[in-house]
Amino acid sequence: MLIHPNGVTKFIAPNGLAGRVQFIGNPSENLGSIRITAVRLLDEGTFTCIFSVFPSGAYTTEIPLTVLVPPVVNVTVDIPPVIGENEVVFATCVAAGAKPQAEVTWKTGAFGSLLRIVTNSTQHANGTTTVLSHLLGVPTKAANQQQVQCVVNQSALVTEKTYNYSINIHYPPQSLNVTLSETSKTTVLLCVADGNPQANYTWSRLVQPWPGSSVRAEGDKLHLLSLNSELNGLYVCEASNPYGRATGSLYVHISSETSAACWVLLVILCLIVSAALVWYWWKYRQFPWSSIVAKAPEQTISISSKTRRHDKVEEGEDDPLAATVQTRKEPEEEEEVS
Known part of the structure; x- marks a missing residue:
């Protein structure tokens, strides 16, 4: 690189520096500084600066360039x-x-x-x-x-x-636990397994499959969409990753609301009947079915329809309007019922 006194530069042997070297010195002050941009490892070496002064001659100095590369x-x-x-x-x-x-x-x-x-x-x-x-x-x-x-x-x-x-250590699923989620507003079974990487979850019910419209499996969660006795059974969760698998289970029992209501009504009815029987016995000192065992004789009163006479009834004669009381006994019921 040749620098004239007027600052004009001329590349004689660029050596890969063309376009990346800029003269920033001042010849009138005997400053010959240059700037190298986009430094490369190949730029490392010794640069020689030569000042040519007429008529005294040339002055030379060497400047080493060390290129540092960060990791x-x-x-x-x-x-x-x-x-x-x-x-x-x-x-x-x-x-x-x-x-x-x-x-x-x-x-x-x-x-x-x-x-x-x-x-x-x-x-x-x-x-x-x-x-x-x-x-x-x-x-x-x-x-x-x-x-x-x-x-x-x-x-x-x-x-x-x-x-x-x-640090990332891989291991198979461990400590699997199936619980009822307490944070969800709906009924959700939650399968919790400790494994790395994260496990994939598979849900099933023993003996028979669950009703498709009533249950939805979603990863580690099993949603029970409608609560009825058809969902009763043992639910199994399997967690697996490339290093192993683990299983857990939870038994679900759902009581029918209709059945429960019937039992409640039956109990209430029994209590009412019992109370009525106690009151009846307290008032009559017998139970309602006691009259079936011993029934009192019936009495009937009959009045004659004959015309009354105006003459005096002689002593000893019967008055045709006299009321007759007849006692009619019912046939005695058998004491023992076969």
């Missing part, structure tokens, strides 16, 4: 750890393509005593380095969702970078 960082795991007894990789923190090499550490808190860290690096042909730091441990249910942090330091970074990560 590209991510925290991941190749194979999700599954609950077991052998040590596996929980997470890997990758600081890729950095120049110079990045420093990678972990913050694990109280959980760190159960973990082990293994770090290695790879040098690339372009001068950059990739660092992989592995977090290892025995996968247990207690390790699931533990919070850790990958911390990266490097000279191209203004401050250290911290990356949060939640």
Whole structure:
């Protein structure tokens, strides 16, 4: 790159810098500064500045250019750890393509005593380095969702970078429980299972299928749309994921409202009849059916229809208008009823 006293520049050997180099100096003040934009790794090297002064000659100085490349960082795991007894990789923190090499550490808190860290690096042909730091441990249910942090330091970074990560342990459904939902306004059976990844749910009823119009299965919920005795039975929930399955059950018994009302009316009727019998006995000192066993003789009164005579009735004669009282006995009822 040639810079004339009037500030005009001319590229003699661009070397890939054409269009990215700008002269920002001042020849009259003997300042020959340049600015390089969109810096690349290939730009690294030694730049030579030559001042040609007539008639005294040329003055030369060399300026080294070092290119720093910040790392590209991510925290991941190749194979999700599954609950077991052998040590596996929980997470890997990758600081890729950095120049110079990045420093990678972990913050694990109280959980760190159960973990082990293994770090290695790879040098690339372009001068950059990739660092992989592995977090290892025995996968247990207690390790699931533990919070850790990958911390990266490097000279191209203004401050250290911290990356949060939640350990993800896979395990089959466990502790399955079928309950009646207390938060729903309708009757809903809720199937609760602890598994990772989230389980798929299948509902069924033993002995016979449920009426299609009265029940709706919706994931971990079973909606009982109409309450009647047809829904009685043992309902089974099965939770499954790629690592296993678990089942739970709940027996549902629904009493018919009509049947319950009939029983209530029957009890009330019995109480009324009992009260009436007690009152009748208290007043008459006998029960209504006592007259069937012993009935009193009937008496009838008859009056003659003859014309009354005006003459004196002689003593000893019968008065034709005299009332006669006749007693008529009913045939005696048998004392014993066969």
